[in-house]
Amino acid sequence: MPTYRSLNLITLALSKGRIFEETLPLLKAAGIEVLEDPEKSRKLILTTNQPNVRVLVVRATDVPTYVQYGGADMGITGKDTLLEHGMEWGGSTSAAGLYTPLDLQIAKCRISVAVKADFDYAAAVKRGSRLKVATKYVAIAREFFASKGVHVDLIKLYGSMELAPLVGMADAIVDLVSTGNTLKANHLVEVEHIMDISSRLVVNQAALKLKQAPIRAIIDAFAGATGAIGK
Ligand code: AMP
Numbered sequence: 001m002p003t004y005r006s007l008n009l010i011t012l013a014l015s016k017g018r019i020f021e022e023t024l025p026l027l028k029a030a031g032i033e034v035l036e037d038p039e040k041s042r043k044l045i046l047t048t049n050q051p052n053v054r055v056l057v058v059r060a061t062d063v064p065t066y067v068q069y070g071g072a073d074m075g076i077t078g079k080d081t082l083l084e085h086g087m088e089w090g091g092s093t094s095a096a097g098l099y100t101p102l103d104l105q106i107a108k109c110r111i112s113v114a115v116k117a118d119f120d121y122a123a124a125v126k127r128g129s130r131l132k133v134a135t136k137y138v139a140i141a142r143e144f145f146a147s148k149g150v151h152v153d154l155i156k157l158y159g160s161m162e163l164a165p166l167v168g169m170a171d172a173i174v175d176l177v178s179t180g181n182t183l184k185a186n187h188l189v190e191v192e193h194i195m196d197i198s199s200r201l202v203v204n205q206a207a208l209k210l211k212q213a214p215i216r217a218i219i220d221a222f223a224g225a226t227g228a229i230g231k
Helices: 004-008 018-029 060-068 079-084 121-127 138-148 181-185 205-210 212-230
Strands: 010-015 045-047 053-058 074-078 098-103 109-116 131-135 152-156 172-177 188-197 199-204
Touching: 010 018, 010 060, 010 212, 018 074, 018 199, 018 212, 053 060, 060 074, 060 079, 060 098, 060 199, 074 079, 079 098, 079 138, 079 188, 079 199, 098 205, 098 212, 121 188, 131 138, 138 152, 138 172, 138 188, 172 188, 181 188, 199 205, 199 212, 205 212
Parallel strands: 010 053, 010 074, 131 152, 131 172
Antiparallel strands: 045 053, 074 199, 098 199, 109 172, 109 188
């Protein structure tokens, strides 16, 4: 039987790197301070100043999985990751038992199609050519090109997508773009803006029922902090 302590303990899954750094001020504004630095510590479970809140540091793509299977009650990850995990476009819930109540407005970027500067994308689309597209975001790319009626062969990569057109492996890539500097440095140009991306709070729906009060308190604190930081 769950004890009072386990019903009060909230586990929050975060990913290392950019999202983590942008999450810290938001956590602080919500009254939660992580007591260890994940870049220095080898620990994967970090304590916070709130005795009932602990933080897991996992890979960005694993955040929805930890939350779905109850390893974490809630997490923070990009809309890109959630869509790849099966969240419906435009939806706030998914078949995976995940609830995404808040857009935290952090780690903002866009997901785009880019090609080599000398590749005539518009002409290739007009001709009805079959395009080779390299991406980590196969679900988003499949949905996007299907909605445009463009036939594509998707090549799954796990990083450095920019390389694929340069070495002749793909006609196009689908990747996250923030400043556009990475594309520019590799002589690639953005030809389609698929959608804007930002990080979302994601909550396990079963945990929300079991631990209503502490989870609602954190959602409300994040909502307040997002508003405060956005101003
Ligand atoms: P930029 O050169 O600023 O356009 O950044 C592009 C590179 O950073 C690409 O390799 C992206 O995959 C990565 N990137 C940009 N924004 C994000 C984000 N919000 N989350 C994770 N990776 C990102």
